[in-house]
Amino acid sequence: xxxxxxxxxxxxxxxxxxxxxxxxxxxxxxxxxxxxxxxxxxxxxxxxxxxxxxxxxxxxxxxxxxxxxxxxxxxxxxxxxxxxxxxxxxxxxxxxxxxxxxxxxxxxxxxxxxxxxxxxxxxxxxxxxxxxxxxxxxxxxxxxxxxxxxxxxxxxxxxxxxxxxxxxxxxxxxxxxxxxxxxxxxxxxxxxxxxxxxxxxxxxxxxxxxxxxxxxxxxxxxxxxxxxxxxxxxxxxxxxxxxxxxxxxx
Numbered sequence: 001x002x003x004x005x006x007x008x009x010x011x012x013x014x015x016x017x018x019x020x021x022x023x024x025x026x027x028x029x030x031x032x033x034x035x036x037x038x039x040x041x042x043x044x045x046x047x048x049x050x051x052x053x054x055x056x057x058x059x060x061x062x063x064x065x066x067x068x069x070x071x072x073x074x075x076x077x078x079x080x081x082x083x084x085x086x087x088x089x090x091x092x093x094x095x096x097x098x099x100x101x102x103x104x105x106x107x108x109x110x111x112x113x114x115x116x117x118x119x120x121x122x123x124x125x126x127x128x129x130x131x132x133x134x135x136x137x138x139x140x141x142x143x144x145x146x147x148x149x150x151x152x153x154x155x156x157x158x159x160x161x162x163x164x165x166x167x168x169x170x171x172x173x174x175x176x177x178x179x180x181x182x183x184x185x186x187x188x189x190x191x192x193x194x195x196x197x198x199x200x201x202x203x204x205x206x207x208x209x210x211x212x213x214x215x216x217x218x219x220x221x222x223x224x225x226x227x228x229x230x231x232x233x234x235x236x237x238x239x240x241x242x243x244x245x246x247x248x249x250x
Contacts, residue, residue: 002029090185098177140166162189200231
């Protein structure tokens with residue numbers, strides 16, 4: 001019997017859900033909306049409107065932009081359970097941070113996020129799924145501007161934060177942020193209780209300027225003041241590039 005079923009008349013949603021479920025490790029099936037959901041299915045996924053039309057608590061509403069988070073939520077509920085006492089998150093900071101988490105000392109999940117701002121949102125979603133008695137967010141200190149930004153957002157959301165010495169966390173490729181995040185999640189760090197100062201280094205500013213040349217296909221380099229705004233989180237890199245283009249057009 002499948003663990004998860006796709007049950008929707010939205011062809012695009014069904015197609016993308018099935019593609020994502022193929023690599024999820026879950027047993028899955030597709031059910032016609034005219035047929036009832038078998039008793040042995042743990043969860044079924046449809047559009048938000050389709051789920052609202054039923055009184056089946058196994059239904060999970062989803063749209064195309066939510067597919068990864070919905071399937072991740074189902075995996076958390078099924079494989080981690082609802083009796084977890086403590087979750088330890090590990091974050092390897094960078095423009096695309098690595099995130100991993102332990103549930104009562106056991107590996108429970110990992111992923112690489114596409115932006116710094118997405119990492120704390122994902123942590124919040126995982127905590128809502130699992131509702132542990134306590135949690136801690138452990139952040140590697142290798143990229144201090146980004147780690148400080150993440151720590152400050154976590155503190156603002158009432159999360160317990162530790163800063164971990166990253167010197168011994170990277171194994172293999174320096175780009176393997178997920179492996180580093182797994183290591184960070186298991187290490188005790190220094191508790192952080194007050195906002196950290198976010199001061200980008202000259203090297204970080206130059207790196208952001210280099211990335212601005214890449215995404216603008218070599219047409220421009222944003223000035224240092226805009227690069228610093230990106231580093232501290234006031235602007236995204238795309239916003240900074242567009243703002244600089246607008247200033248040049250004046």
